[in-house]
Amino acid sequence: MKYYINEICSSGNIAVDDNLLVKDVPATAGSKMLESFIPLFSAEVVERLEKAGYGISGKTNVSEFGLGLVGETSYFADAEDKKLLGAAAELVKDGKVKAALNVDLNGAPRRASALSGVNFLKPTYGTVSRYGVIACACSGEQVGVTAKDAESVKEILTAIAGHDSKDGTSLPAEKYEYTLGEDVSSMKLCVITELYDKASDEVKAKLDAYIAKLTAKGAKVEKVSLDVVFAAQTAWQILMSAETCNNLSRFDGVKYGYRTPEYKNIDELYVKSRTEAFSFLTKATIIYGSDALSKDKYNNCYDKSMRIRRVVLTKVKELLASYDAIITPVCSKAEYEAYNTEDAFMKVFEESLFTAVPSITGLPAMVSGGVQLIADSFKESTLLSIAHTAEKEEA
Amino acid sequence: MKYELVIGLETHVELSTDSKLFCSCGGHSSPKEPNDCVCPACCGMPGMLPVTNRHAIELAVKAGFMLNCKINQYTTFDKKSYYYPDLPNAYQTTQWFNPICVEGSVDIGDRKIGIKQIHLEEDAGKLVHDEATNTSFVDYNRTSVPLIEIVSKPDFRSSEEVITYLKRLKSALQFAGISECEEGAMRCDVNISVRPEGSTEYGVRSEIKNMSSLSEIKDAIEFEKVRHVDALERHTEILVQETRRWDDVKRRTFPMRNKETAADYRYFPDPNVMPIVIDDAWLEEIRKSMPATADEKATYYEEMGIAPKEAAVLASDRKLCEVFDAVVAKGCSAKTVASWILTECMGIMKRLEIASLDICPDKLARIIELVEKSEITRASGKKVLSAVFEKDVDVDAFCEENGLNSKVDESFILETVRKVIAENEKVVADYKGGKVKALQALFGSVMRELKGTGDPAVIRSLLETEVNK
Structure with missing residues (x-):
């Protein structure tokens, strides 16, 4: 499979998704559109890691603009792959790098880390700068960290989190302190039945095993119902697609990136450049998002989705008032097979049921041992501590 | 039948900020070479995020105060999407859902024109077409330069009212330091319809886009009035709601191609720009920094003993006020200063064809002092003043060199x-x-x-x- 779209330095210990900018290195975001785009500056998270002494190994393959399941819709992906896996997660699993930075806009790095059996943490929205992310869904996307163990996730997250004046949505705290030492034995956790029921037997078994490790330590785990997960899935699909439609419209063949060789006028330049350079899934997302924003549908689609976002946040916060964390599956299956291109939009939508709640609410989520843990805002330490405890049980 | 004109204006004004609306590139005083004043943010590169210019918010609030608006203390920015090469992000950040100022008014003599809203937005770039090579070039210096759009209610009933309003607007905005209102920095879209006098319904509306010259605005309105009345009276054409442009050579309006206008802009709140909350303290701070309005100034000058007519002339021009206030502050008598500015300075300015009073107040104060103390004659004073305008000479040195000192032996x-x-x-x-x-x-x-x-x-x-x- 394709690991790097562009390699930078073989001795580097951090891999970076190709939808994050590294100065002077092509940033394609997995698209033919940006094959030749060389950014003039680095993402804030990259700058912070370099300042802290880490080295960037290269730009890992991602689905075009991060919209796919794990990386399969990339212009640079290996078409022969029968089993779908994430490039960054595999590099981490194989010990090629200490950690990876990934953009989580619709759950791709969460799914990839579950498939490869590594850790990934998507921090609370606003705690990590988005400056230098090739944006799709600005209202929910976050830079997160993939690493083999919770300890490494904590180390890298500490290095990148904190206020950045270049990002208007960045929260004011200069630094965040994370710990692995919260006492799991006194924790109360819950499993969302709606999501549990949708997973394959193999995934259910994995989740049950994970829970067993925590209960062995003394944690209490209960099953609860949270029916807003379905509304969250649809609402996030609408918000994510609409924002993606808007953010990708700047790729028009005028200023940089791919331009069709033959055109008669400006409209043809736009249409042909975009038709020739975008993949099926990207086009489908743009069309879906454009429709949701149209004058006639705005109130019933986009505006309603924003209101649903508030309802989901309220409901989940209510749940998190009684529980320290929520446990859910993150993928419906333990393995992903290659699928037909035309099915991409529905495939991703179906799988996003598991990842939508943290995406739409901005709450922190962590994948550990193939399951997803969700906690209240700024409770990354709770997630890290649970993952750390489960890891120790394994060893 | 007698017909009545109904006109509403959307006026775009460039704000006098040092930087653009969402990045730190130079704003108002941008350089003249194409694409000298751009950064990855304002030319639409991926990965950039907007950071809102606080000064632009303050100037928009000041405009709201000047036009008697209610200030929305919770205001948001939205994205307006369309494709055009001069719009690098393919969306313009503007205020669609929660504009910063609403419900204001402007006095134009005996009538009041309602202001529906004032909102902030970013400007687009500029296309330059080279006919010789059949190529278009794009200059992004202007992209993201902050503008306010002042939307009036359809309260105008004549072209004269429109012109009076625009002149009032210009002097108010200049006065408060909101905009320099230089040539072309104030642009209007004119919405115009015609109805039988006494009717309360609106007629079919045409919108004349992007006008900046007052005389052209007047001519375009008069042209449209005739066209609309002809259509209603003599059925010369069937009126449709459309966007038109003024052709200054052919002296008439033409419909714009449908493609340029029929668009769904897909407005939605910009998730990258946090809602702006203007708390009471900030609002008060902005209010305190407001200069007196022209009317307030004129009244104040009259109280200083200046004749109403002279006070009005002084108050109507920001430069005149600045110099007057500064010279009076040096201890000269208000009446004397007014006479020097309105008679001597303006006389010289007329002769030298100088448009605005650009004189060091210290120098004018010194001349007045010398004349008042009879150290030089008034005639000599005029001579020095003229030299100050022409060569910016030093007052005392000039008197000395030219033997103007009245204390002759x-x-x-x-x-x-x-x-x-x-x-x-x-x-x-x-x-x-x-x-x-x-x-x-x-x-x-x-x-x-x-x-x-x-x-x-x-x-x-x-x-x-x-x-x-």
Whole structure:
């Protein structure tokens, strides 16, 4: 499979998704559109890691603009792959790098880390700068960290989190302190039945095993119902697609990136450049998002989705008032097979049921041992501590 | 049947900020070379995020105060999407859902024009077409330069009212330092319809886009009025709601291609720009930084003893006010300063074809002081003032070099008086024969000999003594 779209330095210990900018290195975001785009500056998270002494190994393959399941819709992906896996997660699993930075806009790095059996943490929205992310869904996307163990996730997250004046949505705290030492034995956790029921037997078994490790330590785990997960899935699909439609419209063949060789006028330049350079899934997302924003549908689609976002946040916060964390599956299956291109939009939508709640609410989520843990805002330490405890049980 | 014009205006004004609306590139005083004033953010590169310019928010609030608006203390930015090469992000950040100011008004003499809203937005770039090579170039210097759009209610009933309103608007915005309102920095979209007088329904509306010259706006309105009335009275055409443009060569409006106008802009809140909350303290701070309005200034000047007409002229121009206030602050009497500015300065400006009063207040204050203390004559004062306008000379040095100092040695004046009397025997005889006016001729001759220096009172008394000897 394709690991790097562009390699930078073989001795580097951090891999970076190709939808994050590294100065002077092509940033394609997995698209033919940006094959030749060389950014003039680095993402804030990259700058912070370099300042802290880490080295960037290269730009890992991602689905075009991060919209796919794990990386399969990339212009640079290996078409022969029968089993779908994430490039960054595999590099981490194989010990090629200490950690990876990934953009989580619709759950791709969460799914990839579950498939490869590594850790990934998507921090609370606003705690990590988005400056230098090739944006799709600005209202929910976050830079997160993939690493083999919770300890490494904590180390890298500490290095990148904190206020950045270049990002208007960045929260004011200069630094965040994370710990692995919260006492799991006194924790109360819950499993969302709606999501549990949708997973394959193999995934259910994995989740049950994970829970067993925590209960062995003394944690209490209960099953609860949270029916807003379905509304969250649809609402996030609408918000994510609409924002993606808007953010990708700047790729028009005028200023940089791919331009069709033959055109008669400006409209043809736009249409042909975009038709020739975008993949099926990207086009489908743009069309879906454009429709949701149209004058006639705005109130019933986009505006309603924003209101649903508030309802989901309220409901989940209510749940998190009684529980320290929520446990859910993150993928419906333990393995992903290659699928037909035309099915991409529905495939991703179906799988996003598991990842939508943290995406739409901005709450922190962590994948550990193939399951997803969700906690209240700024409770990354709770997630890290649970993952750390489960890891120790394994060893 | 008699018809009535119904007009509403959307006026775009460039704000006087040092940087653009969402990045730190230079704003108002942008360089003249194409694409000199751009960064990855304002030319639409991926990965960039907007950071809102606080000063632009303050200027928009000031505009709201000037136009008697209600300020929305919770205001948001939205994205307006369309494709055009001069719009690098393919969306313009504007205020669609929660504009910063609403419900205001502007007085135009005996009528009031309602202001629906004022909102902030970013400007687009500029396309340059090269006919020779059939190529278009794009200049992003202007992209993201902050603008306010002032949307009036459909309250205008004549082109004269529109022109009065625009002049008022311009002077108000300049006065408060909101916009320089330079040539082309104020652009209007004119919404116009016609209805039978007395009707309360609106007629079919046409919108004339992107007008900046007052005379063209007036001509375009008059043209549209005739076109609409003809259509209604004589069925010359069927009116449709459309966007038109003014052709200044053909002196008429033309419909714009449908493609340029029929668009769904897909407005939605910009998730990258946090809602702006203007708390009471900030609002008060902005209110305190407001200069007095022209009307307030005029009243204030009248209270200082300046005639209403003169006070109004002074108050109507920001530069005149600035100089006047500064010179008065130096201790000169208000009436004297007003007379110097309105008579002497404006006279010189007219002669030298200078549009705005650009003089160092210290220098004007010094000239007035010298004249008031009779150290130089008023005529000399004018001479210095002229030199200050022309060559920005130093007042004291200029008086010294040109011997304008009135404190000329009295013996020298006496000598000159005697010389003039000796040279004008006939005039002296006339005076002694009872022709009182002849003394004035002698006085004039002495003044000429002294080239305007010398204290006139001293000259007169010496002359009277000598001639009656």
